[in-house]
Amino acid sequence: MGKTALIMSDKFKKYNFGKFHPLKPERVLLTWELIKGLGLHERENCVVAEPVMAKDDQIGILHDKDYIEFIKKVTREQQQQQKISDKTIVEGLKYNLGPGDNPIFPFMHEGSAIVVGGTMVAINTVFEDNGITKAFNAAGGLHHAMAGQASGFCIYNDPAIGILSLLEKHDNDDLRVMYIDVDAHHGDGVQAAFYDNPNVLTVSIHESGKYLFPGTGFPDEIGVDAGEGYSINVPLPPFTFDDTYLDILDELLPDLVKAFSPDLIVSQNGVDTHCLDPLTNLGLTTRGHKGIFQRINDLSNKYCHGKLVAIGGGGYNLSVVPRSWTMLFAELLGVLDELPEEIPKDLLESLNITAANEPIPKLFVDPTDCKEIKTRRTSYKFLEAQELYVQEISFKIKQDILPLIQGRK
Numbered sequence: 001m002g003k004t005a006l007i008m009s010d011k012f013k014k015y016n017f018g019k020f021h022p023l024k025p026e027r028v029l030l031t032w033e034l035i036k037g038l039g040l041h042e043r044e045n046c047v048v049a050e051p052v053m054a055k056d057d058q059i060g061i062l063h064d065k066d067y068i069e070f071i072k073k074v075t076r077e078q079q080q081q082q083k084i085s086d087k088t089i090v091e092g093l094k095y096n097l098g099p100g101d102n103p104i105f106p107f108m109h110e111g112s113a114i115v116v117g118g119t120m121v122a123i124n125t126v127f128e129d130n131g132i133t134k135a136f137n138a139a140g141g142l143h144h145a146m147a148g149q150a151s152g153f154c155i156y157n158d159p160a161i162g163i164l165s166l167l168e169k170h171d172n173d174d175l176r177v178m179y180i181d182v183d184a185h186h187g188d189g190v191q192a193a194f195y196d197n198p199n200v201l202t203v204s205i206h207e208s209g210k211y212l213f214p215g216t217g218f219p220d221e222i223g224v225d226a227g228e229g230y231s232i233n234v235p236l237p238p239f240t241f242d243d244t245y246l247d248i249l250d251e252l253l254p255d256l257v258k259a260f261s262p263d264l265i266v267s268q269n270g271v272d273t274h275c276l277d278p279l280t281n282l283g284l285t286t287r288g289h290k291g292i293f294q295r296i297n298d299l300s301n302k303y304c305h306g307k308l309v310a311i312g313g314g315g316y317n318l319s320v321v322p323r324s325w326t327m328l329f330a331e332l333l334g335v336l337d338e339l340p341e342e343i344p345k346d347l348l349e350s351l352n353i354t355a356a357n358e359p360i361p362k363l364f365v366d367p368t369d370c371k372e373i374k375t376r377r378t379s380y381k382f383l384e385a386q387e388l389y390v391q392e393i394s395f396k397i398k399q400d401i402l403p404l405i406q407g408r409k
Contacts, residue, residue, distance in 0.1 A: 002133030002306055003045045004332045005125045007118045008032050011051065012139040014111030015155075017103055022279060022316045023153045028138045030322035030354055035329055037347040038340075043333055047132060049125060051118030051139075059116060059156055061164045062193055064148040067095055068109075071155060075109040095149050102150040112155040115139045119158040122309045123166050127264060133306035134297075134332045138325050141268045141313030143187040144214060151189065152213060159268055159311060160193035163200060166264070175199060178262035178304075180253070181206070182292055183270025183313040184280040186217025186233065190268070196227040198408060201260045205248060207273075207282050208235035219393065222401055229404025232256065234393055237386065238281035242288030244386040245273070249295050251394040257303045259405040265300045269293070270313025271324040279316050285366035289324040293331045308332070318358035322351065327364060339364055 016025045035041055041048055059068055074092065077084050084092075084104060092098045105111075115137075122135035143159055144152030163177050179194075181187035181204040194200035209215040223231040234248060257265075269292075271277075273284040293310075300308035310328055315321040323343075330336040342362045343351070352359045 001045060001334055003047050003131050004329075005047045005049045005122060005132050005135035006035070006041060006329065007049050007051055007122050007135060007137040007139075009051050009114070009118070011053075011114045012111075012118070014107040015115055015139065016107075016111065017105050017153065021103065021153075024316075024318065026318060026354055027315055027321040028312070030318060030351055030360075031138045031325040031329075033351055033354065034322045034326045034343070034347070037344070037350070038326070040326070040330060040333060040335070043335065046333060049121055049135075051114050051121055051137070053110065054113045054116035054120060054156075054161070058120065058165060059113060059161060061168065062147055062157055062161050063145075067148045070095055070097075071112065072109045074104050075107060078104070078106045078108075097150050101153055102155070108155060112142075115142060116156050116158040116161050119162040119309070119311055120165055122311070123162040123264070123266065126307050126309050127166060134300075134308045134310070136310045136329050136332055138312040140311030141183070141270060143181060143183065143268055143313065144185070144189045146189050146192060152185065154189065157189045157193065159266055160190045162309075163266060164193065167199060175264075176201070176260060176262045178257060178260055178265045179203065179268070180265060180296055181268040181270075181313075182273065182296075183268055184272040184277065184282050185212060185270065185314055186214055186235075187268060188214045188216045191217075191221065191231055191233075194227065195223050195231060196225045198226045198230050201230045201232070201256065201262065201405070203232040203234075203253070203256060205234040205245070206236065207240075207280055208237060210235070211238055211281060219396060222404075229401050229408075232397060232401060234397075236282065237389065239283045240386060241275070241283035242285055242291065244390055245284055245288055246291045246295070247387070247390050248394065249292065251390060252397060253295065253299055255398060255402060256405070257299050259402055262304050264307045264309065265296065265304060266309045266311070267296050268313045269310055269325070269328055270315055271321055272314035272316055274315070274317060274320045274324070276317045276320055277315065279314070286320065286324050286327065287365050290327050290331075290336070290365060293328045294336070297331050318355045319360050322360065323364050341365075
């Protein structure tokens with residue numbers, strides 16, 4: 001078994017939209033505290049690595065120059081004047097920055113560039129022949145950012161930049177990367193970056209855009225030109241829960257991985273699919289998250305020599321995120337089954353000081369009789385409808401899209 005790199009730094013705290021924004025840097029800090037508290041970072045097959053702030057030309061492999069310059073400009077203004085001019089505020093609207101999802105914040109460029117650098121370090125580390133086959137950057141997964149605009153709490157699109165940089169570095173090697181996005185929100189920015197590229201297969205499994213931002217990610221979004229067939233979208237109805245979700249993975253992912261034969265899998269592991277997440281409407285539990293992580297890791301071991309880069313993503317309930325992402329990291333290390341059933345009491349008390357109003361439960365895996373979970377489960381007719389949906393969408397993808405990938409293998 002190869003080693004696993006953990007990309008971690010206090011510098012990730014700079015990516016901070018402010019105390020009233022739902023994307024809280026505490027998510028990453030709590031995950032780091034829980035990983036350290038359990039001693040996972042000291043395992044023999046764990047390598048802790050520091051992120052390196054991405055340079056402008058690296059970010060510019062995806063993002064427009066004027067957009068990057070504006071992000072740097074507002075960062076300078078805030079640092080020098082402690083205030084942004086009215087002219088700059090108006091200019092920011094052009095880039096989807098301002099009141100709402102993407103408020104301007106201090107250290108915006110540095111905070112965003114260090115996240116990008118963390119994912120680039122993760123990808124490059126795994127792809128070098130150095131005995132490290134897996135890596136985890138919990139701060140990454142900012143999958144909504146577009147070339148010239150911020151979107152959905154995302155300033156720079158770290159997964160797209162990391163993959164593009166790898167492809168550029170291995171331009172003549174016909175390198176193939178499979179990107180699997182299990183966030184509750186459609187991975188629209190990554191899809192857009194590779195929509196005509198047959199070397200990157202993007203798979204996004206998310207709550208339907210009929211009900212949730214960004215309003216995209218429907219089955220007919222399959223790519224264009226040479227990339228036709230290399231964009232897979234599985235929109236889910238609200239209240240989809242563990243069994244249905246895992247059935248979809250089992251139905252689709254093995255066939256897609258076999259057909260595409262990736263050299264590397266990059267997974268975006270948003271955990272806002274959880275039933276307690278305040279911004280989404282799905283019904284998963286940490287039990288489901290555990291099953292997702294195991295399946296993706298197994299596919300990397302079976303089909304691409306274990307090479308897997310796992311990054312974070314959405315997740316807006318502090319009682320959920322650190323538990324799920326710690327299980328993800330333990331799975332990458334190969335020690336998930338060794339985690340204690342309960343988080344040690346003294347560690348839990350320490351974590352809950354940071355978690356404040358969202359206390360972390362003592363169990364890693366949510367109990368099946370949890371009241372909040374049971375309220376998400378409805379009638380048997382609804383469950384039957386979910387099962388039918390899985391069958392229908394799996395059949396459609398296998399019939400219409402899989403042959404396009406197989407035909408170009």
